[in-house]
Amino acid sequence: MSFMNFSKITDYALRILSHIAKDSEKVYWANDFCCKLDIPFRYLRKLLTILSKVDLLYNPQEKVRGYQLSRNPNSIQFIYIVKATGDDIIEQKCFFGYQQCPLNNPCGMYYKWKKISKGLISTLESTNS
């Protein structure tokens, strides 16, 4: 059922970081995201913790609440967010789902599929807010 879509957690992470990037000086609280970004509150809180741990977000000063981007928004590629939240298996499987092609030579889908996934990856690499 999930096809050409990111997992929920990746979607949510992209929403959050894009939202923060709009005003990267501000310190955000969980409440700031909850309603606007349509993410269940408890799940959001869990996700924010995860994003802090992979160093995408941080608490701006020790012992102060809230979140900010951990670096310049222009330096955070979408591909990094996607990988950080688990969707890191791009290109690993062939079109037919085999871990490695059971044929000796690439099948007819190989180049078509390669082209599509390359296009997506380059888009994710070139996008940062």
Next chain:
Amino acid sequence: MSFMNFSKITDYALRILSHIAKDSEKVYWANDFCCKLDIPFRYLRKLLTILSKVDLLYNPQEKVRGYQLSRNPNSIQFIYIVKATGDDIIEQKCFFGYQQCPLNNPCGMYYKWKKISKGLISTLESTNS
């Protein structure tokens, strides 16, 4: 975790139908697919029944075992197989996973994403074996 990949059932269906297309005159049995296509036998059997019901496969003569394509392989687009096995939600969500864009105007990702998914869809539509 599932990103730029079809669901298992779609993968399997594509494997099966592509395999049959190699010799569309032959009558295939479940056993013919099992090992070659790396699909668990019980699951394969269930899937074959599904593919019969959506009219991709059929039992060639009433009261005869086995499966054949229900039509000319050249007329079965990959997109049809993908949709028949449930992965039919292409293009329905925006890049950020919203069911509909919460902005009034398309966001910056809209056209990039559209381009990618259009590319995939046209590939699936133009591929039939």
Next chain:
DNA sequence: AGTAAATAATACCAAGAGGTGTCATTTATG
């Protein structure tokens, strides 16, 4: 007729993703 092989139908099981509840900890503020 009897048996084996293939399929249908159905229920069940397992794992992972998405989501919730609860409690403890930390800091700001009165």
Next chain:
DNA sequence: CATAAATGACACCTCTTGGTATTATTTACT
């Protein structure tokens, strides 16, 4: 100091997908 608000940690629940087991039915073959 006491309280409220925000966060962290952790256990737990639910739903879907992928996969298995069981039984019944149908047909070919002897």
